[in-house]
Amino acid sequence: MKAIVSPRYGSPDVLEVREVDKPVPKENEVLVKVHAASLNYGNLVLLKGEPFLARFAFGLLKPKYLIPGGDIAGRVEAVGKDVSGFQQGDEVFGDLSGSGWGGFAEYVSVPEVALAIKPAMLSFEEAAAVPMAAVTALQSLRDKGKIQPGQKVLIYGASGGVGTFAVQIAKSFGAEVTAVCSTRNVELVGSLGADYVIDYKKENFPVKTERYDLIIGVNGYQPISIYKQALNPHGTFVHVGGSGAQMFQAMAFGPWISMTEGKKVGSFLQRANQKDLLFIKQLIESGKVKPVIDRCYQLSEVPDAFTYFAEGHAQGKVVITV
Missing domain, CATH: 3.40.50.720 (NAD(P)-binding Rossmann-like Domain)
Incomplete structure (x- = not known):
């Protein structure tokens, strides 16, 4: 599969599009075909390794997580034998920051607690703008x-x-x-x-x-x-x-x-939480909350997306269409 890889800390120029192995879900994991992802401040921290204290969580000398990307939306392709909340074909969204990142890729395998069923009225791009x-x-x-x-x-x-x-x-x-x-x-x-x-x-x-x-x-x-x-x-x-x-x-x-x-x-530091994601889903479905998207980029354009996002002038979210 294609993925964005961050082999070292630095500017968006260090990001590369590579062919990597498609993940295989573990017993408690869900394999998701990613349709969209989005950028958050945590993505910049993971890219640059700044502030330096963050490296104790993300890797001291080089990124611990090779494929960045936290927020995703996509469709379930397979589930591990212990997964009970999702099945093949479900449209889902979630925050992967607490379970290894990896969202800037065509597929990702994550624990089911990182995901929720996507609000039906949202597109994949809109749903990917929500979680974190x-x-x-x-x-x-x-x-x-x-x-x-x-x-x-x-x-x-x-x-x-x-x-x-x-x-x-x-x-x-x-x-x-x-x-x-x-x-x-x-x-x-x-x-x-x-x-x-x-x-x-x-x-x-x-x-x-x-x-x-x-x-x-x-x-x-x-x-x-x-x-x-x-x-x-x-x-x-x-x-x-x-x-x-x-x-x-x-x-x-x-x-x-x-x-x-x-x-x-x-x-304050956010913590990925499935219960809170479900609460947000209810607000969206009741019409009280909607995502705002500034720009969409293709997977190959992720370095450009980072450059724009880092300028700090985005109106709402910057989204990646995978």
């Missing part, structure tokens, strides 16, 4: 942020993969949502249900008169003190993504701020 970004948004809002109906929630970086899902999921929980994005994305995030939109190119953040119960920082560079200023007295800031300096501040100073000031500040 949507579950990240859900876990940051619900589990880390403890979102409640009626709260004022701000999503900083609302137009990217995680941000577009975060706006919609926060609305599904009954929150009042303010989205922060650039000028060209104002119409997009408004169409996703945001109650208010701050164009950071025209307005300074934070707006002096507004305070929020929960802030999700998906993408940004401001010091943590800026977000802390925008919180209500017992508000919560969750760092999901952004500059390295911002991540360091959230990890280093967040616990101290949380202990001494009443405001909670912390960082």
